[in-house]
Amino acid sequence: MKDQLQDLVQQALTRLCLEGTVPNGTSVSFVVERTRSREHGDFATNAALLLAKPAGKKPRDVAVALVAALPASARIAKVEIAGPGFINFFLSPEAYAEEVRSIHAHGREYGRNQQGRDRKAQIEFVSANPTGPLHVGHGRGAAVGDCLARLLEATGWRVTREYYYNDAGAQIANLALSVQARCHGIEPEQEGWPADGYRGAYISDVARAYLAGETVHADGHDVTGTKDTDDLDAIRRFAVACLRREQDLDLRAFGVEFDVYYLESSLYAEHKVDETVQALIAAGHTYEQDGALWLKTTDFGDDKDRVMRKSDGAYTYFLPDVAYHVTKWKRGYGRAINEQGADHHSTITRVRAGLQALDMGIPKGWPEYVLHQMVTVMRGGEEVKLSKRAGSYVTLRDLIDEAGRDATRWFLVARKADSQLTFDIDLARTQSNDNPVYYVQYAHARVCSVQRQLGERGVEWNRENGLAQLTRLDNEHEQAVLIALSRYPELVEIAAANLEPHMVASYLSELAAAFHAWYNAHHFIIDDADLRDARLSLAEATRIVLANGLELLGLGAPQSM
């Protein structure tokens, strides 16, 4: 709807240029946007306000000329000039009827677009090291990342979901030592417990399984435990497999699946890190000092240079990060998005600087980042800090078990990632209108319920007739639903462009509210067959859009509740 109006205004502007009302070649970045209030019509443009200066005329005079030059359209019922020089468009009932027919025609495809033109995009998210269960923060990353992927898919991108994990570094060595200590019956605080050992109860579970000779399947491999508590390497492999499997189970329960698991160890195995170092040296952005090799990241906006290779010969963490991103680029992802916790913020400049220093044609803003702020969990008005299993943090599994998958996903994705998030377990558990998830899903179930009633009452719904009678839907509640429905394609476009899945959640709440109000004020199954068909067709359109939106968030659209 919006695009068509944009075209009409552009045509009018072109005509004014030819007439000489505005100087030839004038181009302004005017917008056509939704109005806030119905008094101002459906859409408004600020074109006249922006043209006033180049034309040397008053905004309202330009507006008059612009309106006069507007091509005729059956979709526009009325055009008004208002305020300082806004041009307000009132759409015809036929324009909305056309949109509803489009919803029925496209079904599950309605709202999707092809802006990505089937190009490759990669989203890396979660990427938790296999040293413990996933916690709430990872859950937020999983929900946001997965919804971002769904949004990009809906806008025509070919998306790969990738999970990167460190399977060889110091943290993993620490994990192995912790499990070994547990195998020996040593507990935290006791003599012999490793300095920075992992203290969670899950370490004991791993130790027990290892000693019992259990076989664990993870990442396509089987790993079996033994009684040998001296073989630290075997313990490490077993522990990583155990925790990887646990994370996979949690993610599956959360409805999140990955296409690629990328192991940090493979970067070393395939000499990717060495190659990157050599390439950086060759590009001339490095120097040696104090026995270490430095990268001049200050050439690319960092506040100080960074060490790449320590004086003891080992690499610092950011080098494999750069090498890893080189593989992303070489794998053909013209678009790469990293969804991470805000505590990783400082790596952005460095990774990008490293990639720029390679001088291999990678754009400056590549990769893109979506960072989410911290999550605090509340229960009974108090902050929850402990998980029995993991120790010092609340796990994703705890939340799924307590609040359910859909509510957990909703609450973790419904807030802007930039904002700190308070997860209220009590609210998420509530099965009432207080809980926005149920509110939205209930709207979907209500439409299904009406459709079931038709059969029970022996009433027939003639969909085609309904779609032909849509202009009979003229009460305020139906108008509100029509407007909300027609906004959906714009919503998908904006949410994807801004990488802000929370907008989908806000939208669904609004659409559900419009529907509930309508449902409450009017009956659908009435004697007037034409009006009944029209209402049932609008209800079905609402159901389709609700289902499509819920799908974008990875949530179920229940037939009944």
Added chain:
RNA sequence: GGCCCCGUAGCUCAGCUGGAUAGAGCGUCCCCCUCCUAAGGGGAAGGUCAGCAGUUCGAAUCUGCUCGGGGCCGCCA
């Protein structure tokens, strides 16, 4: 010392990248099914958009400074 995010109704938060009279839910108060699910709906009260200055036709939105909350800044990952 440097950097990032946040500050909007009592509470939790939207506000579509600068538009017209700032929105929703919860909470408080009042009201609505003999009827497709009351897991719902209607109404009232509630605001110095943290503060100050600037940019312009126009600022919650952009810029600078100040104040508050959170996070990051290592030859740790």
